[in-house]
Amino acid sequence: MLIISFFLPSGPKDAVNSTDENNRTDIGSGFSLADSEENNSYGTADQSAAAGSSVVTDSSAAAGNPAVTDHSSSADQSPAADDSRTGKGHPDKTNKGSVGSGMRSNRKSDSKESDQSGKADTGKSGTYKGVFSSGKSRSSKKPKDKQGRVLGKDKYQTDPVPSGKPVPVEPKDVDVNQNKKYTCTFSIRCDSILDHISLFDQDKLSVLPKNGTVFAAGTVAFSEGESVFDLLKRVTRDKKIQLEFEHVPIYNSAHIEGIHNLYEFDCGALSGWTYRVNQWFPNYGCSRYQVKDGDVVEWLYTCNLGKDVGNHYSVING
Amino acid sequence: MKKDTFSGFHPVVNMLYFVFVIGFAMILNHPLYLGVSLVSAVIYSIYLKGKKGIRFQLLCLLPLMIITMLLNPLFSHQGVTILTYFPNGNPLTLESILYGIAAAVVLITIITWFGCFNEIMTSDKIIYLFGRVIPALSLVLTMALRFVPRFLSQIKQITNARKCIGQGVQEGSMRKRIRHGIKILSVLVMRSMEHSVDTADSMKNRGYGLPGRTEFSIYYFDRRDKYVLVFLLLCGAGIIAGLVSGSLKFLYYPAFGSVILKGTQNVFYIAYVLLCLLPLFINVKEDLKWKSLNRVSPFKT
Incomplete structure (x- = not known):
């Protein structure tokens, strides 16, 4: 359940609009909610029935009654509201349903605080998430780490994000706000090729920058809601730097094949482009990383799966 | 089929010629080499097949060439010269277009050469060449080609x-x-x-493929075969030397290389031109001789 909370549409919006600390507390509350849900409903519940009911309550809310959830500002109030809607459900069902709506109401209140996003829209995606969460809850209980977070991969094969780091944001959930402009530091470098020049494709020496800098670190403006990929696309286009990418549906992100005609596998079988934001290598695709004001975004060419540019995640996880 | 002198040469010469031209057409990617191979293949094909050859070139190979040409820039975005952008954000580069053209030319050149191969290398020649070495395969091959x-x-x-x-x-x-x-x-x-x-x-x-079985063949390896074979081997060796030395290497990515030939590259190029046009030289020479003989022939006057 926890992983699903990464995908709540309002979460991302919060991440854009609120400050860093706010963002974290939101996620934290999301976790505790998911946690309590697991404690309450699992074990005794007939899981498939519970899953089904969560769909029902969610869709009913989406179809007709967003106001109900809007009024319930905390998770405690929502069981009553759900009881009234689902009627004679058995206790497990209502319990499960309440969690679904609780999550939703939590989301709603968040979005009320921070954003003027359309309510109907949130309701719809709530339905979708409901279906999705039911699918998840059918599966066996996931192992958890010390903080009570579920271990395992999300829908797009992403491992849990370390605490304090921004969670992935699905590009389809984001509306880029052209009016709100921020700045970040952006650079594209390929120093590692210079250190591994013997591995490098000799036919491409003509495009290899002698100082390893494709795009020197500089301040770049971006609109609110833009991802690292959007930023890269725009900068390369403005600066007439060649870029080839491919959308990979299973990771829901663009895969950068080559920048400035320096392609993956040009410097050995373990080479390619990777990115780093604020000295952290995100463990998800660049289309899902939303840039925040003042971020330091770096695109780095690695010749050894990230180890040579300081990605210790890849070292630990093979 | 029109009377073709080259097909009257010894099958070894014919075979070696096609091994060279088809092999080099696959390996070499320099635009000038591609051009020569394409032009000589098309001319020879039309020479052999006449009107049918022209129709095949225009109706089958030209559309195929255009489709192949257009496909490459859609899937490859390499190259330093960005012309414009596709709706999905990937660039359209000059190099990818040029590479697409080159790949299309290679494709239709090889198809055209194989068309000529079919005309020249009749099944009896193939059986003659391979009947003893690989009897079963050559029989299957001739039957399939004839099919x-x-x-x-x-x-x-x-x-x-x-x-x-x-x-x-x-x-x-x-x-x-x-x-x-x-x-x-x-x-x-x-x-x-x-x-x-x-x-x-x-x-x-008939005991095909059995040991000790003798074969009749109408092929003689005479003096002109020897000359042509030596010539073929010289040209082939020259081009292989060029390939090994790396001076025939041509890059499409990341930047389109220089087409102009320098120094020894000219020698390799001349060898390749002579190799590709060899059957046409032989045929035209023979045609001219035939005509001149006819002109002075006592029977005609």
């Missing part, structure tokens, strides 16, 4: 015969037409199966 033209001529025969008894594919209702069509197909398949079984039996009865 399509035989099929086409037989389909014509059967259709005409069926038409005579009022059961052609153009007669009757839709259902009847389909039935007639299926009948023709069934006759065709039956006939060709029977024929292949007959061929296999016949070859077996």
